[in-house]
Amino acid sequence: MKAIKDLARERMKGHCRVCPVCDGRVCSGEVPGMGGLGTGSSFRANLEALASVKLAMRCLHGAALPDTSTEVLGLKLAMPVMAAPIGGVAFNMGGAEQNPVDEAMYAEAVIAGSKQAGVIGCGGDGVPPVISGSAFDSIRKAEGWGIPFIKPWEGEELWTKLEAATATGCPVVGVDVDAAGLVTLRLMGRPVAPTPPARLAEIVKFVHDRGAKLIIKGVMTVSEAQIAAEAGVDAIVVSNHGGRVLDQCPATAEVLPAIVDAVGGKMTVLVDGGIRSGMDVFKALALGADGVLVEKSAEVAIKYGNLIAVIVDFLIIALSVFCMVKLINTMKAKAEAMKKKIQGSVRIGFTVNPDGSIVNAKVERKVNPLLDNEALRVVKSMPKWIPGKLNGEPVPVKMYVPVNFRMRTVKK
Numbered sequence: 001m002k003a004i005k006d007l008a009r010e011r012m013k014g015h016c017r018v019c020p021v022c023d024g025r026v027c028s029g030e031v032p033g034m035g036g037l038g039t040g041s042s043f044r045a046n047l048e049a050l051a052s053v054k055l056a057m058r059c060l061h062g063a064a065l066p067d068t069s070t071e072v073l074g075l076k077l078a079m080p081v082m083a084a085p086i087g088g089v090a091f092n093m094g095g096a097e098q099n100p101v102d103e104a105m106y107a108e109a110v111i112a113g114s115k116q117a118g119v120i121g122c123g124g125d126g127v128p129p130v131i132s133g134s135a136f137d138s139i140r141k142a143e144g145w146g147i148p149f150i151k152p153w154e155g156e157e158l159w160t161k162l163e164a165a166t167a168t169g170c171p172v173v174g175v176d177v178d179a180a181g182l183v184t185l186r187l188m189g190r191p192v193a194p195t196p197p198a199r200l201a202e203i204v205k206f207v208h209d210r211g212a213k214l215i216i217k218g219v220m221t222v223s224e225a226q227i228a229a230e231a232g233v234d235a236i237v238v239s240n241h242g243g244r245v246l247d248q249c250p251a252t253a254e255v256l257p258a259i260v261d262a263v264g265g266k267m268t269v270l271v272d273g274g275i276r277s278g279m280d281v282f283k284a285l286a287l288g289a290d291g292v293l294v295e296k297s298a299e300v301a302i303k304y305g306n307l308i309a310v311i312v313d314f315l316i317i318a319l320s321v322f323c324m325v326k327l328i329n330t331m332k333a334k335a336e337a338m339k340k341k342i343q344g345s346v347r348i349g350f351t352v353n354p355d356g357s358i359v360n361a362k363v364e365r366k367v368n369p370l371l372d373n374e375a376l377r378v379v380k381s382m383p384k385w386i387p388g389k390l391n392g393e394p395v396p397v398k399m400y401v402p403v404n405f406r407m408r409t410v411k412k
Contacts, residue, residue, distance in 0.1 A: 022276060023047050024243065031183045031244050032088070042243030042251075046274030049251030053283045072291045073172055073213050073235055073268055078118030080291035081281060083110050084272055085149035085174065085217075087124025087131035088184060102345070105402045107134040111146040116397060117390070122147040122174060122293070125161065127188045132161060136168050144169030149217065151179045152195045152203075159206065166210040172234070173207050178218025178241040197227050204232040215270070217293075218245075220255055222262045225269075235268035237293060242273055253287060260288030342368045346375040346403045354394030356384030364400060375403035 016034045017026050024047070027033060028040030036043025068079040089106045107123055114121030123135020123146055132150065139146035148165040152158060152175055165173045179185065180194045195203075200216070207214040217237035219225050228236050238256050240249040252273035260269050271284050272293035284292045344367035351360045361379050363372045379401060388397035 032187070036243035036247075037183065037245060038247030040243065040247075042240050042247055042249035044243070045249065045251040046240070046243060046253065047276065048274075049253035050274050050280050050283055053253065053287070055279075055282075055286075070291070072270075073215075075120055075171060077120065077291075079281075080285060080289075081119050082147070082270070082291060082293050083114045083119070083121035084293035084295040085122035085124040085135075085147075085176065086110070086295060087126040087135070102134075102402060103130050104134040104137065105347070105400060107131075108138040108141065108400055111135075111138040111142050112398065112400075115142050115145045116388070120145060120147060122149050125149055125151045125176075127185060127190050132164075136164055139168040139170050144171065146170055147172045147174050147215065149174035149176050149215075151175075151185070152177050152192050152199075154193065158203075162203070162206055163210075166207065166212050170212060172213045172215060174215040174217055174237075175203060176217040176239075176241070178239055178245055180218075181245050182241070183244075197231060200228070200233070201231045208232070215268075217241075217272075219259065220249065220252070222255075222258050225259045225263045229263045229266045233267060235270060235290075236263070238269065238271040238289070239273055239293070242295060253284065256284070256287045256289060264288060340370070342371060343405045344368070344371065346371050346405070347400055348375055348379045348403060349398065349400050350379060352385045352387055352397045352399055354387050354396060356387045358382060358385065367405070371403075371405050375405075378403065 019026055024036045024040045024043035027035030028043070029035060029038060031037050070077055070080045072080060072082075086106075087103065089103055110121040111123065123132070123139060125132040125135070125148070132148070135146070135148050139148055146168070148168060148170055150158065150161045150165055150173070153161065162173065175195075177195045177200075179192050182192070185191050195216075204214050213234040214232075215235040215237060216228055216233050217239050218241060219228060219236040219238055220240055225236055236259075238252045238259055240246065240252060243249065252271050256269075256271050263269065268290045269288065270291050270293060271287075271289040272295060275281060275284065275292050275294050281292050281294075345365070346363060346367050347365035349360075349362055349364040350358050353359055358380065361376060363376055366372050385399075387394040389395065
C-alpha cells in the first residue's frame with residue numbers, strides 16, 4: 001500500500017497529496033482540485049463530526065456472524081454502500097497530460113467494480129458532455145446496474161439528459177441539486193441554479209413515468225427534506241457536496257439525525273461526506289442513514305465486513321494505473337509509431353486472478369496493430385496486482401486499463 005501511495009503522489013503531481021489522513025487541511029480552497037471550497041471548513045467538518053461519534057462496546061449478545069446485506073430502493077446490495085457520482089477527472093486531477101485515466105475509464109471502473117462487489121456505483125455529470133456520456137455507456141454495459149446522476153441544468157438539456165439516463169435501463173436516476181453554485185461549472189461558463197419545488201415535482205413525474213426511481217443529492221435541512229418528500233422523491237442524499245459548494249456548512253453527520261426523524265419511513269435517506277472507514281459507515285447507519293455514498297478514500301469501508309474490497313482494489317489499482325502508463329514511453333514500437341505519426345488510446349481488458357496474476361488480457365479498443373500489440377505486451381508483462389477480495393477471500397476481478405500513445409512536439 002505504501003509503495004502504491006508513493007507512486008500516486010508522484011503521478012498526481014500535487015493535485016492530490018495522497019495524505020495519510022484525507023482531512024482536507026492541505027488542499028483547502030483547491031477547487032478545481034481535490035479540496036474543499038474557501039477555508040475548507042465544510043470539508044473538515046464532515047470528518048470531525050463523524051470522529052466525535054463514539055461507540056458503545058457490547059459483548060453480551062449472540063451476534064457472532066453479522067449479515068451486511070441489505071435492500072435499498074429495491075436494490076439488493078451486499079452492504080449499504082454505494083460509490084458516489086464523481087466526474088471531471090481531467091480538470092480536477094491535472095488534465096490529460098498528467099492523468100492518463102480518462103472519464104470513460106474512470107466511469108467504467110466504478111460501475112463495473114461496484115457490480116462485482118455486490119453494490120452499485122453512480123455515474124457523474126458535468127462539462128464536457130463526455131462525463132455523462134461515459135457514465136451512460138458504462139451503465140448500459142453493466143446491463144443497467146448503475147445510477148446516473150444529472151446536474152439540474154436549465155432548459156431542455158435537463159430533460160434530454162434525464163431521457164438518456166433512463167434509457168440506460170437503470171432502476172434509479174439521481175439529480176445532484178447541490179451542484180447549484182459549484183465553482184467548476186461556473187468557471188466553465190455553465191453554472192446551474194437552485195431547483196424550485198415545482199420543477200422538482202416535474203422531474204419526479206418525468207423519471208417515474210419512465211419506470212425509474214429518483215434520488216436527489218444535496219439536502220442539508222429538514223425543510224428541504226420535507227419538500228422532497230412532498231414532491232414524491234424516492235430518496236435523498238444528505239450531502240454538502242464534500243464541502244466543495246459552500247464554505248462554513250455544518251457537517252452531514254450533524255444534520256442527519258433531525259432529517260431522519262422528519263422524513264425517515266417516508267423515503268430512503270442516504271448520506272455522504274467524510275466517510276473514510278468502515279467505522280464511519282457504521283456510525284452513519286447508527287445515526288439513522290439507510291446507506292452511504294463513498295467518495296475520496298481508497299480505504300473506505302474495507303473493514304466493514306470485508307465486503308467492499310473489490311471497490312477498494314479498483315481505487316488502489318486506479319492509482320497504480322496513473323503511474324504504470326508511464327512505461328509506454330519505453331515501448332519498442334515507439335520509434336515506428338512516431339515515424340508513422342500514429343497515436344491514440346488502446347484499452348486493454350484482463351482478469352486479475354486471486355493470486356494477483358494477470359490472465360485473459362485482450363485488446364478491447366483498438367487503434368493500430370503497432371500500438372495494440374505493444375499495449376497488450378506491456379499489460380501482460382506487469383507484475384502481480386493486489387487481488388480483489390469478497391467476504392475476506394481473494395476473487396477474480398475484471399479490469400480495464402487505457403494505454404495512451406501521444407505525439408509530443410519538442411521545441412528546439
